[in-house]
Amino acid sequence: MKAVGARLPRYDGIGHVTGRTSYVDDVRVPGLLQAKVLRSPHHHASITHLDTSRAEKLRGVRAVITHKDVPRNEVGLLEPQGFPADEPQLARDVVRYRGQPIVAVAAEDVDTAIEALELIDIQYEERPALFDMRLACEPDAPQAHEWGNVYPHFGPYNHRRVRKGDIEWAFERADTIVSGVYRPQAIEHVPLETQAALAIPEPDGRLTIYSCTQAMYYTLSIVATHLQLPMNRIKVIGGTVGGGFGGKVDSASDIVAALLALKSQRPVKWRWTREEEFLASSTRAAWHIELSDAVSSDGWILGRRMTTLHDAGAYARMSPYGLTKHAFHHTGAYTIPNLKFDGFAVFTNRVPTTAMRGFGVTSVSEATEIHMTRVAEVLGLSPWEIRLKNANRIGDTTGNLVAMQDPSTVRVTLAAAERIGLELAPGFRNMTGDRRSGDLLPEHLVAQQAPEGVHVLSRDATANGGGS
Amino acid sequence: MELIINGVPRATASSPVTPLLNVLREEFNVTGPKPGCEQGGCGACTVLVDGQPRRACLLAIGTIEDAEITTIEGLGTPQALAPIQAAFNDRYAAQCGYCTSGMITAAQALLDRSDGPVTREEVLDALSGHVCRCTGYVKIVDAIIAASTGEFDPPPDDDRLDPSASEPEVQVRGSAA
Numbered sequence: 001m002k003a004v005g006a007r008l009p010r011y012d013g014i015g016h017v018t019g020r021t022s023y024v025d026d027v028r029v030p031g032l033l034q035a036k037v038l039r040s041p042h043h044h045a046s047i048t049h050l051d052t053s054r055a056e057k058l059r060g061v062r063a064v065i066t067h068k069d070v071p072r073n074e075v076g077l078l079e080p081q082g083f084p085a086d087e088p089q090l091a092r093d094v095v096r097y098r099g100q101p102i103v104a105v106a107a108e109d110v111d112t113a114i115e116a117l118e119l120i121d122i123q124y125e126e127r128p129a130l131f132d133m134r135l136a137c138e139p140d141a142p143q144a145h146e147w148g149n150v151y152p153h154f155g156p157y158n159h160r161r162v163r164k165g166d167i168e169w170a171f172e173r174a175d176t177i178v179s180g181v182y183r184p185q186a187i188e189h190v191p192l193e194t195q196a197a198l199a200i201p202e203p204d205g206r207l208t209i210y211s212c213t214q215a216m217y218y219t220l221s222i223v224a225t226h227l228q229l230p231m232n233r234i235k236v237i238g239g240t241v242g243g244g245f246g247g248k249v250d251s252a253s254d255i256v257a258a259l260l261a262l263k264s265q266r267p268v269k270w271r272w273t274r275e276e277e278f279l280a281s282s283t284r285a286a287w288h289i290e291l292s293d294a295v296s297s298d299g300w301i302l303g304r305r306m307t308t309l310h311d312a313g314a315y316a317r318m319s320p321y322g323l324t325k326h327a328f329h330h331t332g333a334y335t336i337p338n339l340k341f342d343g344f345a346v347f348t349n350r351v352p353t354t355a356m357r358g359f360g361v362t363s364v365s366e367a368t369e370i371h372m373t374r375v376a377e378v379l380g381l382s383p384w385e386i387r388l389k390n391a392n393r394i395g396d397t398t399g400n401l402v403a404m405q406d407p408s409t410v411r412v413t414l415a416a417a418e419r420i421g422l423e424l425a426p427g428f429r430n431m432t433g434d435r436r437s438g439d440l441l442p443e444h445l446v447a448q449q450a451p452e453g454v455h456v457l458s459r460d461a462t463a464n465g466g467g468s
Numbered sequence: 469m470e471l472i473i474n475g476v477p478r479a480t481a482s483s484p485v486t487p488l489l490n491v492l493r494e495e496f497n498v499t500g501p502k503p504g505c506e507q508g509g510c511g512a513c514t515v516l517v518d519g520q521p522r523r524a525c526l527l528a529i530g531t532i533e534d535a536e537i538t539t540i541e542g543l544g545t546p547q548a549l550a551p552i553q554a555a556f557n558d559r560y561a562a563q564c565g566y567c568t569s570g571m572i573t574a575a576q577a578l579l580d581r582s583d584g585p586v587t588r589e590e591v592l593d594a595l596s597g598h599v600c601r602c603t604g605y606v607k608i609v610d611a612i613i614a615a616s617t618g619e620f621d622p623p624p625d626d627d628r629l630d631p632s633a634s635e636p637e638v639q640v641r642g643s644a645a
Contacts, residue, residue, distance in 0.1 A: 009557065009623055009624065010557070010560065010562070013623070014549070014557060014623060015565070016556075016562035016568045017553040017554075017556045017568060018541070018543075018544060018545060018553060019500025019501075019541050019568075020546060021565050022499070023502070023566065025493075025499075025502075025503065026493075026499040028497055028499075189601070190599075191564070192504040192510055192512050192564070192566040192567050192599065192600075192601055193566045194504075240565075241564060242502070242564050242565070242566030243601045244564075245601070274505040274506060274507060274509075
């Protein structure tokens with residue numbers, strides 16, 4: 001335990017400050033080829049004709065790959081969790097977002113690779129494109145995805161749902177109903193190191209991949225699945241990431257580099273330009289959140305109805321997972337006994353969205369915290385005191401019936417108040433997160449409590465779908 | 469033509485319009501300067517040309533023949549850190565590290581042209597074209613001020629820093645203030 005609380009030097013600090021840290025693009029290998037990728041110029045289109053023969057014949061080109069060269073083209077990032085695959089590594093007959101990879105080239109230098117892309121004969125038939133997730137839910141909206149515009153695989157449902165208590169009772173009993181719409185926007189991660197991978201075919205038939213991935217073992221399994229190779233044939237070297245923030249969990253560059261290396265039997269590097277990064281790398285999703293709270297005039301949140309739309313972009317990737325986290329956190333740090341939540345992952349023709357710093361949770365926290373303050377304003381109460389009153393306590397249960405063992409809401413709120421010198425009313429100043437009693441245990445909060453002495457109330461969440 | 473890179477004259481076969489960053493990284497394997505945007509917008513490729521911070525990605529080598537080019541590698545080594553490098557390390561001013569080469573190089577130019585302690589405003593001005601997407605700016609600014617005042621500790625002795633372990637003592641090169 002010598003490290004806990006100690007001020008230790010960073011293990012990689014000296015490398016960083018001397019420019020000696022080796023990122024993927026800094027690795028030097030002899031015989032290196034450079035990769036470039038033909039990306040869709042359209043947001044949504046059918047590919048009606050594709051001929052790469054002229055590019056293949058260009059002097060200096062060592063490999064050209066299309067969907068036909070990917071042993072297993074469609075792999076789902078959440079397949080091990082039971083979610084089906086939808087996204088091709090290289091597009092086959094349709095492109096669903098601008099910048100989607102279609103053909104990859106490895107050549108002796110970047111200029112030759114770019115020249116080869118210009119020799120690819122490809123024709124498209126444009127389809128109507130969809131950019132607004134609310135329009136996606138209209139019956140006459142263009143269809144963005146082969147599964148329709150709403151992700152359909154949450155078990156028996158086409159949405160992630162939470163049901164708890166008696167939501168009708170809460171809204172009948174309410175003195176006031178406070179509603180709001182919140183729309184956290186898409187954000188590009190913009191790591192200073194763009195997506196990069198270096199794949200090296202080894203003489204013994206194995207493959208070494210220098211990767212900028214945030215998740216090496218995860219990337220190993222995704223690459224192995226696309227390549228249909230056993231994992232012991234692939235060695236992923238990484239851990240030195242020039243900024244990721246969630247944008248480097250999708251293995252965006254590893255698979256194409258690996259396929260080109262295997263086909264050319266030469267080391268291949270694929271480093272995205274900044275323009276490609278902005279055009280085609282995944283972003284944090286945009287969200288549309290509609291929220292109604294049934295509240296009593298003395299500041300109890302009796303019930304919450306919430307509908308969330310999550311912009312998955314053109315393919316599912318991690319969206320069902322992010323939306324699930326969003327669902328599980330939709331009461332924030334507070335205990336609300338009656339809940340009705342429906343969350344939809346909606347397909348559009350924007351770039352696929354993915355994790356970014358608090359995947360699915362930052363969006364719901366933004367909405368629910370702004371909303372808590374609005375509820376306080378409507379009721380004429382202190383935004384601090386309404387938070388403390390409804391705060392999670394030991395023995396309370398979350399929306400998906402996990403019993404709280406050590407919730408931090410009360411002590412964090414009190415600490416924040418103290419740090420800004422806020423004087424709370426006497427009844428709030430000395431609050432703890434202990435199990436509810438007295439005034440803090442009104443009739444409407446009794447049934448939601450876990451039995452005393454039972455610390456974990458775990459329930460299979462199959463009612464929410466997804467086999468979780 | 470010849471380029472003087474970290475004090476060493478190097479003959480290059482590249483065309484005079486080639487960006488310095490490409491020549492440094494691809495021809496001479498000087499990989500400290502990073503390609504962040506290759507459009508002059510992020511500062512990760514910053515090097516010193518005759519002591520002035522310049523964007524290597526936008527600088528055609530034909531314009532800097534005979535100039536002294538200093539990269540992060542020319543400021544100090546793992547065994548003999550420059551004060552600015554030691555301050556960055558001590559103050560945890562590097563996060564992912566990708567912007568760090570450019571930040572430190574620009575900071576060195578500021579320290580060189582300032583005589584003694586620098587102000588927060590001077591640091592912000594010197595770093596105005598540098599992006600840190602880990603958003604570690606406060607510690608970066610603190611480290612540069614600390615380097616200018618000498619208020620930082622050199623790294624502890626550590627055998628890992630020297631593969632041969634024959635000279636384990638880590639030194640800080642030059643004087644701090």
